[in-house]
Amino acid sequence: MCAADGGEGRRRDPVKGTMAERLTVLLGRRVRRAVRAQRSHDWDISYAEAEDGTRLFVKSLPRNAGPSAVLTSEARGLEWLGHAFGSPVLEPLAWDDRILVLPWVEERDPSPHAAERLGRRLAGLHLTGADHFGAPWPGFVGPLPADNTPSRTWPVFYAEQRLRPCLRRAVDQGGLTPVDGRTVEKVVDRVAQLAGEPEPPARIHGDLWNGNVLWRGKDAVLVDPAAHGGHREADLAMLTLFGLPHLERVRDAYNEMAPLAAGWRSRVALHQLYPLLVHVCLFGAAYRTTALEAARAALRG
Structure with a gap:
């Protein structure tokens, strides 16, 4: 290996x-x-x-x-x-x-105990940290390329290596109109103001939707990452986006080990915008409305 x-x-x-x-x-x-x-x-x-x-x-x-x-x-x-x-x-x-x-993972029904354990283990993963935002290998989210060029600043990394390339692809493919694109562009231009207090790079899964969490009864394991040094709120925001059994238990256990920064709830939409743009790129205009709603929510803070 x-x-x-x-x-x-x-x-x-x-x-x-x-x-x-x-x-x-x-x-x-x-x-x-x-x-x-x-x-x-x-x-x-x-x-x-x-x-x-x-x-x-x-x-x-x-x-x-x-x-x-x-x-x-x-x-x-x-x-x-x-x-x-x-x-x-x-x-x-x-x-x-x-x-x-x-x-092979033999899946079982999710339980509150397994959710709490997942929250603690996810906190430990994030707290392990990374040397920088990005990663020393080419990135992908699903089949789409994701620029992992190392960066010292998360707002620049998120705006220029995640949001802007994905927005360009979504407009070019017709999933978003040019007018839609200008709405999302406002978020891209304001990431530094919307991001909250700076945090060091966390070691994140990067594609943490419900389908990438496999429950085994006593615990859960994560698969199919788009791993990189990123913002830890991104993983939690994506769990919220597509739903997760016992999500509050996961988040409460996480917060006991690694309390989230003040105002994290107001930034959920900011972190959800990228995976929604990815879905527009992969599945077309079916995700257009949800992506635009996230952009407008991110701007409201």
Whole structure:
């Protein structure tokens, strides 16, 4: 596997052979079967089983796909997040530039106890911190590129490396009109005034919607990150955006370990604007109204 500090992973020819054969080489142990289950964005999802009965979850680029750093970026982000003490992130078992292998998670119903534990572990992850805003690898949110060039200032990073490129794409693709774009541009231009007191870079998941939280009964684990050094309020705002079971329990437990700064509620919409723009880029005008509502709420503070 490739370490988050830039070490090289096991490099094999990833396209030859069946998926089970490719996984056997990558893992260094026999995988007796692998079944392709679905397509998600630009990659395939498969379920596999090792000879000892261990179940695996596999993301892979299609055989005819060109080079992409998307799975490499995810793997490096998972390992980097996993370096935090008590991290709630599911770490990869193996990966190369076309395949990412994760442990299979047997999901259970969410419980208040698991939610409280998740809140504490998420606080610990954030408090581990980062060297800067951004990350030392190419970023992606889903299949979309995200500029991870290191920055010392969060308002500049968020405005110029998250909001503005995503806004440009949303307008170019027709998900937002030019008039809509000018509304969002007002937020981009005022991020420094809307951001609250400066905080050091946190080690954040970066794509923390409900679907990326897997409940296991006693706890929960996080998957599919867009990991980078960012603002910790972003993860909590995204949990709020798409809903999470026992969200108040998560937030209360989080606040016991890492109290949120004064005025955090007034900044929720500011942090939700980026994932909503991402959804406009991916799914079109269906998210236009929600994105514009978030922009206007962010401006009201």
